[in-house]
Amino acid sequence: MLLNASGCLDALVAPDVARQLDAFVTKTITPLPREGNAAPRIAETAHGMLNSIGLANPGRDRFLADNLPQLRELGVPLWISVGGFCTQDYADTCAVLDDAAAIELNLSCPNVDEAPESAAEIVAACRAVTPLPLYAKLSAAHPDITAVALAVAAAGADGLSLVNTLRGLALDPRTHRPVLGRVTGGLSGPSLKPVALAAVYACYAATKLPIVGMGGIASGADVVDFVACGAKEVALGTVLFSDPDACVRIREELAQVHLDDVFALAHAPETVKAGSRVLA
Amino acid sequence: MPRREPLSVAGVEPVGPYTLLRLGRGEIDPGVPGQFFMLEAPGRLLPRALSLCLAPEGELAFLVDPVGPGTEALCALQPGERIHVFGPLGNGYRLDVERPLLVGGGIGMAPLPFLSEALRFPPTVLGFRDERYAEAAALLPGAEVVVDPTFVTEAIVPGHDVLACGPEPMLHAIAALCPGAQLAWEAPMACGYGACYGCAVEIDGHMKRLCVEGPVLVPAQQMSAGFSPAITHRAAASSVAPIAPAIGAPCVLASLGARDREAAPHPLDGHHAA
Numbered sequence: 001m002l003l004n005a006s007g008c009l010d011a012l013v014a015p016d017v018a019r020q021l022d023a024f025v026t027k028t029i030t031p032l033p034r035e036g037n038a039a040p041r042i043a044e045t046a047h048g049m050l051n052s053i054g055l056a057n058p059g060r061d062r063f064l065a066d067n068l069p070q071l072r073e074l075g076v077p078l079w080i081s082v083g084g085f086c087t088q089d090y091a092d093t094c095a096v097l098d099d100a101a102a103i104e105l106n107l108s109c110p111n112v113d114e115a116p117e118s119a120a121e122i123v124a125a126c127r128a129v130t131p132l133p134l135y136a137k138l139s140a141a142h143p144d145i146t147a148v149a150l151a152v153a154a155a156g157a158d159g160l161s162l163v164n165t166l167r168g169l170a171l172d173p174r175t176h177r178p179v180l181g182r183v184t185g186g187l188s189g190p191s192l193k194p195v196a197l198a199a200v201y202a203c204y205a206a207t208k209l210p211i212v213g214m215g216g217i218a219s220g221a222d223v224v225d226f227v228a229c230g231a232k233e234v235a236l237g238t239v240l241f242s243d244p245d246a247c248v249r250i251r252e253e254l255a256q257v258h259l260d261d262v263f264a265l266a267h268a269p270e271t272v273k274a275g276s277r278v279l280a
Numbered sequence: 281m282p283r284r285e286p287l288s289v290a291g292v293e294p295v296g297p298y299t300l301l302r303l304g305r306g307e308i309d310p311g312v313p314g315q316f317f318m319l320e321a322p323g324r325l326l327p328r329a330l331s332l333c334l335a336p337e338g339e340l341a342f343l344v345d346p347v348g349p350g351t352e353a354l355c356a357l358q359p360g361e362r363i364h365v366f367g368p369l370g371n372g373y374r375l376d377v378e379r380p381l382l383v384g385g386g387i388g389m390a391p392l393p394f395l396s397e398a399l400r401f402p403p404t405v406l407g408f409r410d411e412r413y414a415e416a417a418a419l420l421p422g423a424e425v426v427v428d429p430t431f432v433t434e435a436i437v438p439g440h441d442v443l444a445c446g447p448e449p450m451l452h453a454i455a456a457l458c459p460g461a462q463l464a465w466e467a468p469m470a471c472g473y474g475a476c477y478g479c480a481v482e483i484d485g486h487m488k489r490l491c492v493e494g495p496v497l498v499p500a501q502q503m504s505a506g507f508s509p510a511i512t513h514r515a516a517a518s519s520v521a522p523i524a525p526a527i528g529a530p531c532v533l534a535s536l537g538a539r540d541r542e543a544a545p546h547p548l549d550g551h552h553a554a
Contacts, residue, residue, distance in 0.1 A: 007477070008475055010474045010477075013473065013474035013492055014473050014474060017475075027477075035480075035486060035487040036477065036480055036487050039468075039479075039480065039481060040467070040468045040478075041468070041477070041478045041479075042470050042476065042479075043468070044324065044325055044470075047325065048325065049326060051477075051478060053477045053478065053480075056477055238325070238470075240475055241326060241327075241471035242318075242320070242327050242470075242471075243284070244284060244366065244471075244473060245284060
């Protein structure tokens, strides 16, 4: 199943792209409207890019009144990304969402200052107010993402979204100063992929929860890698910026691939035991 | 409707320090003047946003200023090579103007040849940093050309419908002179179709995506003076020269130039308009 990574597609501006997906994940919604960070917000790096958008969104009330009805008309299952700056923010939004394929809790945006409270605490508070499937989106910047994954699983998360961007910085070669207005931004694209694979691999082994894998996916071969590591779904992010038709292309590249077999092979007991042989 | 397809390079021609990149058009619509396209930059992760410079029969032509690895890669393309092109994108200039005057600064002249054609060759003023850059004025025969230290703004006669494109200081100066001017702005963008939110600028007190709401903004929605679009040192130095008041056209439209996002100035640089 192919999704978009939250914040990497506006389904109302590009509905044809959204309809290529199996589900559309909204940009993160916060209780109050946010204009986002100062320009410049984008920097290209050697094998990736940085963004410092800063959770720009219309706020919960306007999202519910204006955006959500329009999104429903697309006919694509909706995942709603929920953000906030304290546990109550997340829970309040989850409590008013009554119709979505899933809720993704953005517990890991690198572009806002406010540090959310513990991931498990937020998941537990949301679990208490919604029966909808809850996916916790985590960052590989945490020193022990497996521990976080186990904690959110115990708190009632139905799945994991792995991974969010990693904080990075790019310099202007002429001025030697940061390119981004906010100095740092979230690293995405091909350079994030090995980090994401490691997170998916470890968190799947630890929790066996359904995982949406993301981080540098740009081809069918990338999808195979994520599935082999334990991802049940995958999401496209940065690749959508350069190729709005990436979803169609990747489906074509996967047409002859049996992802179930990939997963089964990668997780067959003898394969796991003979890890070194696989690497050879 | 924008579409994306691989286009074949038909020609790569130097125009002063710039390069005119000519691509076979394929099935892609040239759109209206001031709209832009995302061009795959070989070897780079992200495409580059370039406004259409000319639309000769069967072709799309872009004026590129090689200011970073992406634009350098575009200028290094060879005839027969193919790159993906996506567009047309953005809003473009409104063409229902009675007394058009086109004003371009530096690489900001990129969209003006196509615009000039659409408006049946109205009076035009181009400003450049020096004579070498001014060679690009050959793409707009008949244009009045000024070079540093003359500013294009000095040549704008009130009462015209100004359509302009150029560095931010020039656009702010034109906005002050000609409240009704159509100005094409620029900002670093990753996608060009509203997906990345990277090109958001402050318009009417709110951050809006330039690729969706612009790049051509009308007077009621000009950007705040504090906005720092992606303007190069070179572009900022050029095109701010005044023009002799010889033109009988109103304000000029601006459009998206061929800048490279990596050459974006830091907001602290101080070489943009405060």
